[in-house]
Amino acid sequence: MTIIMNTSKNRIxxxxxxxxxxxxxxxLAATFAVPMRSAPxxxxxxxxxxxxxxVKRSGSLMDGQPVRPDRYDQRDGRFTCNESLVLIVQEAxxxxxxxxxxxxxxxxxKYEIQALAGRGVSYDTVRxxxxxxxxxxxxxxxxxxxxxxxxxxxxxxxxxLRLVAAAPPAHDNAAVSAAQKPRGVGTGVFxxxxxxxxxxxxxxxxxxxxxxxxTGDATHYAFNIDWRKDLQAIDxxxxxxxxxDLREARHEVYLRSVxxxxxxxxxxxxxxxxxxxxxxxxxxxxx
Numbered sequence: 104m105t106i107i108m109n110t111s112k113n114r115i116x117x118x119x120x121x122x123x124x125x126x127x128x129x130x131l132a133a134t135f136a137v138p139m140r141s142a143p144x145x146x147x148x149x150x151x152x153x154x155x156x157x158v159k160r161s162g163s164l165m166d167g168q169p170v171r172p173d174r175y176d177q178r179d180g181r182f183t184c185n186e187s188l189v190l191i192v193q194e195a196x197x198x199x200x201x202x203x204x205x206x207x208x209x210x211x212x213k214y215e216i217q218a219l220a221g222r223g224v225s226y227d228t229v230r231x232x233x234x235x236x237x238x239x240x241x242x243x244x245x246x247x248x249x250x251x252x253x254x255x256x257x258x259x260x261x262x263x264l265r266l267v268a269a270a271p272p273a274h275d276n277a278a279v280s281a282a283q284k285p286r287g288v289g290t291g292v293f294x295x296x297x298x299x300x301x302x303x304x305x306x307x308x309x310x311x312x313x314x315x316x317x318t319g320d321a322t323h324y325a326f327n328i329d330w331r332k333d334l335q336a337i338d339x340x341x342x343x344x345x346x347x348d349l350r351e352a353r354h355e356v357y358l359r360s361v362x363x364x365x366x367x368x369x370x371x372x373x374x375x376x377x378x379x380x381x382x383x384x385x386x387x388x389x390x
Contacts, residue, residue: 128378151231154181156218158240158387161281164211182229185215188241188383195233196245196378199307212385237383244382252375255310255368256317257303257361264365266324272296287321291330296323306368309357311350313375314368328364330356 164187167287175184175194184191189209193199216236235242265334271297303316337352361368 144154150235151228152235152239153218153220153232155235156216156240157390158236159215159390160386161213161215163213177220177226177229180224182218182220182221182232183216185213187211187213191216192237192243192378192380195230197304198378199313200225201379202313202375205380206383208385209380209383214387230261240387242382243380245378245380248377248379249320249374250377251372253312254371254375255306255312255314256371256373257314258317258367258369259300260362260365260367262365266326266364269296269323269325271323279282291334293326293328295326297322302323302326306361308358310354310368315373315375318366328360330360333360336376 175186177180183239184194186194187210189205192203192205192209192215196203216233218232218236220232224232234243293302297305298323299318301317303314306314333356334353337356338349358368
């Protein structure tokens, strides 16, 4: 998600209003006071944490500064990002729009994080480290609720699985692999070594509802899927936005492709976890 706010104040306000509406279920909150640093609890002490971390407020989207599209970087045992707090929370807890609620100010306030995670640390562990950092440095508090939602269950299809098993990828490399952070949303490409959970997470960003892996399969597979030609055929550049029921047509592309792999997306209703942010401080504790 990339937000560029470099227009007039009225235009900025309009963009912000539209963005807030798109997030949905946002809790309006007052500005929070900054508490004094407190000793971590036993649970916090046991949770994965960065070896060293610097956190500082880096501005606001209302300042008119563009947000970099490559928001997160993990390489050589380091993790860096400069993003709005709401997107950092989404990354840390692996939730998307509609799966959480948060104070409105978290949408615009940006924070720069530079941390040492250690070589060989997986991206899933980095997410847990981000959660620990949020609690220790920003007084972040939250709880989970169960809410019934329409989902797609990723299940085995009628035909044999057409994927080749692969060795798990090395975690500490120059670019985060698909197995650690599925990429290509909006490009129609999913490639690299990944699990069914990763594939479901990718499809969740492409579909109109969350996709949950219910195959019971934890194997790593070599994925190499390119939907760009099929997507462009239903939405050519010269007629962008003019195709009726474009969303449904795009979903049909993904449904056919998943079926071609020997899998199936089955519509279901299921209770899903919903993240509620109860509190966060606008200013981090000193570095």
